[in-house]
Amino acid sequence: MARVSFQLKEWNADKLLAKSERVLEQLGPIYEAEADRQIASVKWAWPVPVLRFQSLLMGGTPGPRGGVVVNAGRRDIVDTGQLMDSRKTQLQGKSLSITWQAPYAMNVIKGSYGPYVNPAGDRVLPQQIARNWIDATYQALPAMKTFAEKWRVTK
DSSP states (O other): OOOEEEEEEEEOHHHHHHHHHHHHHHHHHHHHHHHHHHHHHEEEEEOEEEEEOOOOOSEEOOOOOEEEESSSSOOOOOOTSHHHHHHEEEETTTTTEEEOOOOOOOHHHOOOOOOOEEEOEEEEOOOOOOOOHHHHOOOHHHHHHHHHHHHHHHO
16 A cells, blocks of 8 residues: 655744735736736627727727727727726735726626617617626636746745
């Protein structure tokens, strides 16, 4: 019979907790950058053209009565930049929290939107289309794996 055993010679919770705080401190900017990349990625499907009056990164063409017409298809979810600008990161001890405080942030994640203006100038209700950049961020940077990798190189 094979047996593996070990003996714990020392337990220093204060050192471990302090290291976990240093790791979380380093992870904040990594997750912020990945979330920004996910929001700005031209990959989120949108089935109908939209008229925007303020649009930063999604491209489009000038609308016939002003604004920018963004055609159906893959696009980013930047629009006015308010979503990206609303990100707040807080590190409190052993807890890292990143939130988006734009009033419509949860609508983007869940896909529940109010009426919008199409290129003809009509107000229409869109289909429910979730664009969950937070899940996409964790798919790109799985939390346990990313934490463990950072733990290994942090002193």
